[in-house]
Amino acid sequence: MRIAREEIFGPVVCLIPYGDEAEAVRVANDSDxxxxxSVWTADVERGIDFARRIRTGTFNVNTFSLDMLGPFGxxxxxxxxxxxxxxxxxxxxxxxxxxLPAGYEAGA
Amino acid sequence: MDGSAGHRHDPDRLPHxxxxxxxxxxxxxxxxxxxxxxxxxxxxxxxxxxxxxxxRIAVVSRIKDAIAVRHEEIARSISSQNGSPYSWSVLAQAxxxxxxYDAAITVARAYxxxxxxxxxxxxxxxxxxxxxxxxxxxxxxxxxxxAAAKLAPxxxxxxxxxxxxxxxxxxxxxxxxxxxxxxxxxxxxLSILPADREVSEYLVGHPGIDKVSFTGxxxxxxxxxxxxxxNLTRVTLELGGKSAAVVLPDAxxxxxVAGIVPAAWMNNGQACVAQTRILAPAAGTRRSPRPSRRxxxxxxxxxxxxxxxxxxxxxxxxxxxxxxTTSGSARRRARRSSRAAAARRTxxxxxxxxxxxxxxxxxxxxxxxxxxxxxxxx
Numbered sequence: 001m002r003i004a005r006e007e008i009f010g011p012v013v014c015l016i017p018y019g020d021e022a023e024a025v026r027v028a029n030d031s032d033x034x035x036x037x038s039v040w041t042a043d044v045e046r047g048i049d050f051a052r053r054i055r056t057g058t059f060n061v062n063t064f065s066l067d068m069l070g071p072f073g074x075x076x077x078x079x080x081x082x083x084x085x086x087x088x089x090x091x092x093x094x095x096x097x098x099x100l101p102a103g104y105e106a107g108a
Numbered sequence: 109m110d111g112s113a114g115h116r117h118d119p120d121r122l123p124h125x126x127x128x129x130x131x132x133x134x135x136x137x138x139x140x141x142x143x144x145x146x147x148x149x150x151x152x153x154x155x156x157x158x159x160x161x162x163x164r165i166a167v168v169s170r171i172k173d174a175i176a177v178r179h180e181e182i183a184r185s186i187s188s189q190n191g192s193p194y195s196w197s198v199l200a201q202a203x204x205x206x207x208x209y210d211a212a213i214t215v216a217r218a219y220x221x222x223x224x225x226x227x228x229x230x231x232x233x234x235x236x237x238x239x240x241x242x243x244x245x246x247x248x249x250x251x252x253x254x255a256a257a258k259l260a261p262x263x264x265x266x267x268x269x270x271x272x273x274x275x276x277x278x279x280x281x282x283x284x285x286x287x288x289x290x291x292x293x294x295x296x297x298l299s300i301l302p303a304d305r306e307v308s309e310y311l312v313g314h315p316g317i318d319k320v321s322f323t324g325x326x327x328x329x330x331x332x333x334x335x336x337x338x339n340l341t342r343v344t345l346e347l348g349g350k351s352a353a354v355v356l357p358d359a360x361x362x363x364x365v366a367g368i369v370p371a372a373w374m375n376n377g378q379a380c381v382a383q384t385r386i387l388a389p390a391a392g393t394r395r396s397p398r399p400s401r402r403x404x405x406x407x408x409x410x411x412x413x414x415x416x417x418x419x420x421x422x423x424x425x426x427x428x429x430x431x432x433t434t435s436g437s438a439r440r441r442a443r444r445s446s447r448a449a450a451a452r453r454t455x456x457x458x459x460x461x462x463x464x465x466x467x468x469x470x471x472x473x474x475x476x477x478x479x480x481x482x483x484x485x486x
Contacts, residue, residue: 004385007326007348009249011377017390021356024387028352032326035349036381038371040364041356050354058381062363064371066381068211072257073346077326078380080333081344083257084208089215091344092265092319093236100231106224 005031025053034075038064057082115139129188132278135301137310140270143299144316147241147268150296157238157266161221165213168263170291172209175202175252178287182252182280189277190248192375200375201280205256212260238266239342240318243311245332247324248277249378254346255284258321263297267319271300272311278302315339322346323380346380353383357391 004014018024028037038060039050047061057074058066066072071087073079081091115133135143150156156164175182179202186197223234244258251273262269273281285300303311312320313335319342322332329345336343353368355361371383 005350007350008384009348009378011373012384013372013377014385016385016387018354018387019390024354024356027387028354028385031350031352031385033348033350035347036351036383038351038353038368038383039356040354040359040367042358042360046356046358050356054352056351062367064367064383068208069215073344074349077347078349079329079345079347081346083261083321083344083346084211084215086215086219088257089212089219089261089265090236091321091342092239092242092262092267093221094239096235096237098233098235099227099229100233102230104231106231106233 007033021050025050029053029055032077035073035078036060038062130279132275132302134275135303135307137307139301140303140307140311140314143270143301144241144311144314146296147270147299148316150294151238151241151266151268154268154294154296156263156268156294156297159266161216161264164264164266165216167292168209168213168260171259171287171293172206174287174291175205175209178283179203182283185280185283186251186277189279190251190378192249192378196375200250201252204250204253208253208256209260212256212264216261216264240267241316242267242269242319242321243272243314243317244269245272245308245312245320245322245324246274248274249375249380251277251280252284254323255281257323257346259298262319262321263293268297269299270311270317271298272308273300273302275302275304309335312336312341313338317341319343349380349382350385351381351383352385352387354387355389357389 001014003012004016016027018027034056036058037054037056039047040062041047041050044061051059051061055075057078058072068084070085071082072084073082082088083091115136179198182202183194183197186192186201187194192200219236221236225232225234239262242258242262244255244262246254246258255271255273259269259271271281271284281300281302285298288298301307301311309331311317312322312332317336317339320332320336321344322329323346326347329347333343333345353364353371355364355368368383368386371381372386374382377384
C-alpha cells in the first residue's frame with residue numbers, strides 16, 4: 001500500500017497491525033527508508049534487542065529524541081553519511097596519511 | 109547577497125492566508141560564481157582555516173549567543189514562512205540550533221585531528237584537515253536547525269560555506285547573515301544565497317565546491333549525488349523517512365500514545381524523523397493508538413503565533429508543493445485503504461491546512477509494501 005511506503009510529509013499516519021514480534025521487525029524493515037524508528041515496551045532490554053534488528057540510522061526505546069553528540073543519518077534511501085557527533089564532524093574533514101622514517105618517535 | 113536589480117524576485121507568502129509578506133531575490137549563476145570565488149579565496153588564502161581551533165570556537169560561540177538573543181525574531185520569521193507554530197519554532201529553530209552549536213563545539217574540542225600510529229611498514233601520522241569549500245543546501249521545514257547542523261561542524265573544521273536556503277523559507281537566513289557578520293566571521297567564510305532549482309544545481313556541480321551537505325527529499329538527494337559525481341565532490345545526504353513506531357504487546361498504551369503522537373505529528377508531520385507508521389499488535393488493535401480521534405482544533409484565520417501550543421493540532425503546510433501532495437495523496441489514499449479514517453474535510457479555501465489523518469490497514473502493510481520504485485514526496 002503506497003500510503004505505508006511513501007513519505008507524505010504531512011499529518012498522516014498509517015496504523016499497521018502485526019502478529020508476532022518477528023513480523024513486527026519484518027514490517028518495520030520493509031521500507032526503502034531507514035532514518036528513524038521507535039519501540040515501546042515494558043522491558044527496555046527487550047527494546048534494545050528489537051533495536052538491534054532494525055535497519056535504520058537512529059532508533060528510540062521508550063522515548064523519542066535526536067541527540068547532537070551521536071551520529072544522525074539514514075540507512076538505505078534515507079541518506080549517506082552522518083551529521084552530529086564526531087562522525088558528523090568527520091564529514092567536513094579529509095584524512096591525510098604522512099609516512100615517517102623508521103625510528104621516528106612522536107615528541108621525541 | 110545584495111538585492112540589487114537584475115535578480116528575479118519571488119514573493120514569500122504567509123502559509124495560513126497566502127498573503128505576501130516579503131520578496132526575495134534569487135541568486136543567479138553569476139552570483140554563485142562570485143560566492144564560490146570568495147569562499148575559495150577565504151579557504152585557500154584567508155585566515156579562517158589558519159586560525160587556532162579556540163579562535164574559531166570563539167566566533168562560533170558568538171553566533172550561538174546571538175541566536176539566543178534574537179530567538180524570538182528568528183522563530184517569528186520562520187513561523188511566518190513555513191507555518192510552524194511559534195512555540196515549535198522557538199524550540200526547534202532557536203533552542204535546537206543553540207544545542208547543535210554547543211554540541212559541535214564539545215565534539216570539535218575532543219576530536220583527534222592528529223594521531224600518531226605505528227604502521228606495518230613504519231611510523232605514520234594521520235591528520236584530519238578541513239574539507240574546503242562547502243555548499244550547504246537546507247530545506248524549509250526546520251531551516252535554522254539544519255543550517256546549524258551543517259554550519260557548526262563545517263566552520264569549526266576551518267572550512268568555508270555557501271549556504272543555500274530553500275525558496276520557501278529564505279527570510280530567516282538574512283538574520284543569520286547579520287549574526288555571522290557581527291560575530292566576526294572573516295570575509296568570504298559564509299555566503300548565503302537563496303536560489304531556485306536550476307541555480308542550485310549549478311552550485312552543486314560547481315568545480316570550486318569541495319563538499320555538498322544536503323538535507324531534503326530522496327529525489328533531490330539522488331540528483332545532488334549525480335551532479336556532484338562529475339567533480340567527485342563529496343556529499344552528505346540527509347533525506348526522508350517513513351519511520352516505524354512499534355508498540356510491543358507488553359507496552360503501556362497510554363505511555364506509548366503520549367510518546368508517539370507528538371513524534372508522528374511534530375511540525376505537522378513535516379519532519380524527516382516523523383514516526384509515521386505505527387505498528388501495534390493485531391490482538392490489541394482496538395486499544396492501539398487512534399490519533400485521528402483527536403479533533404484538530406483550528407480556524408482558517410488563526411496564525412501559528414496566536415495559537416496556543418495545546419490547540420496546535422492542525423497547522424498549515426509549509427510549501428505549496430507539499431500542500432498539494434499531502435492533501436491529494438492523503439485524501440486519495442485514505443479512500444483506498446481498507447478501513448480508512450478518511451481525512452477530515454477541513455481544508456480552507458487557500459488549501460493550506462492539512463488536518464491530521466490516519467489510515468488503518470486490515471492486512472499487514474508488509475504484504476503490500478515490498479520494495480518497488482517508491483518515490484518520495486518531500
